[in-house]
Amino acid sequence: MAVGALSTTLGSMLIGGFFSSFLGGIVAIEVAAYFRVYKTDSLGFKALVLTVFALDLFHTGCIWAAMWEYVITNWGTTSKLDFIPWSISLTVLVTALVTFLVHCFFAHRIFRLSKGNWYMAGPVVFFAFLRLVAATASTVEMFHYQSFRVFVARVRWVFTLGLSFSSSVDILITALFLYLFRGSRRPEGSHLNKVLDQLALYAFETGSLTCIGTVVSMICWVTMNRSNLVFLGLHFAIGKLYAISLLVTLNTRESVRRSRSTGSTADRGAVLILEARSNKNHRSSSPYFAAAMSQTKTEVQIAVERNVQYDLRTDQSHLQQPEPKRNTVS
Numbered sequence: 001m002a003v004g005a006l007s008t009t010l011g012s013m014l015i016g017g018f019f020s021s022f023l024g025g026i027v028a029i030e031v032a033a034y035f036r037v038y039k040t041d042s043l044g045f046k047a048l049v050l051t052v053f054a055l056d057l058f059h060t061g062c063i064w065a066a067m068w069e070y071v072i073t074n075w076g077t078t079s080k081l082d083f084i085p086w087s088i089s090l091t092v093l094v095t096a097l098v099t100f101l102v103h104c105f106f107a108h109r110i111f112r113l114s115k116g117n118w119y120m121a122g123p124v125v126f127f128a129f130l131r132l133v134a135a136t137a138s139t140v141e142m143f144h145y146q147s148f149r150v151f152v153a154r155v156r157w158v159f160t161l162g163l164s165f166s167s168s169v170d171i172l173i174t175a176l177f178l179y180l181f182r183g184s185r186r187p188e189g190s191h192l193n194k195v196l197d198q199l200a201l202y203a204f205e206t207g208s209l210t211c212i213g214t215v216v217s218m219i220c221w222v223t224m225n226r227s228n229l230v231f232l233g234l235h236f237a238i239g240k241l242y243a244i245s246l247l248v249t250l251n252t253r254e255s256v257r258r259s260r261s262t263g264s265t266a267d268r269g270a271v272l273i274l275e276a277r278s279n280k281n282h283r284s285s286s287p288y289f290a291a292a293m294s295q296t297k298t299e300v301q302i303a304v305e306r307n308v309q310y311d312l313r314t315d316q317s318h319l320q321q322p323e324p325k326r327n328t329v330s
Helices: 003-008 010-037 043-073 078-082 086-113 118-145 148-183 191-223 230-251 253-260 265-274 281-285 287-293 297-311
Strands: none
Touching: 003 010, 010 043, 010 230, 043 086, 043 230, 086 118, 086 148, 086 230, 118 148, 148 191, 191 230, 230 253
């Protein structure tokens, strides 16, 4: 067995396995932080986080089952370097499942932020589903051929198509978020603009993280020879990166709320519209509402009155005329 073959097969997979395990630790930390801070989140969010975490743990187990197969069980058998164990095939499918869930989560956010615009959210879900189909087909073919050389020779395009869909959806999601945040900007000097810039930065960073990982893996897959498994070591990390992007997005909501708590009442209301509102009960624990309740009774009444007139301006017949403003002593 040549040194070059070891470095580009077992070596790349071992490095990818160790790095993926490190990322898996970050996922576990983010999950613990989520359940510590967002105890009142909706069951849907909690189920999504637990599902992604369970898939991530299973993914890590599959990686090290494959490492055991190569390094321990078949050590010294050169022909086994081309063998595709069941655990490697499952890592492709699990990565696709995590990717699909994360893409659907972001598609839901886009749908809410765009006020129910299916022309924005629909393509994200459609191409995310195509990516899942391509990855499922790749998994089936890996189980069937059980050889990297045969798999590359016969159905290489299927795996390439799946990675292409994944990176394309990442770019589409990032572009849509930036477009929506830019369209919500206020006149110069508004505190809302700073919060929107922060949200845009989060969207760009999370989208770039997953897109770069997918593109680099695809480049290695397309350009390197058939006996090279560097692409696989990189592919191990893709599912972890998607899980991290989801959890970071969920866990940064509190910092965004703290950022908007220093702005004006109008800015806070605008950011509230931009926020994904799947959890209706969490509003009561938001710093914004705690700060609002600490104001004087007159100020709270005026704020509520303005919100009602804004939200129900299409049905003026149901609104009562506000009482004249009274002078109060703080």
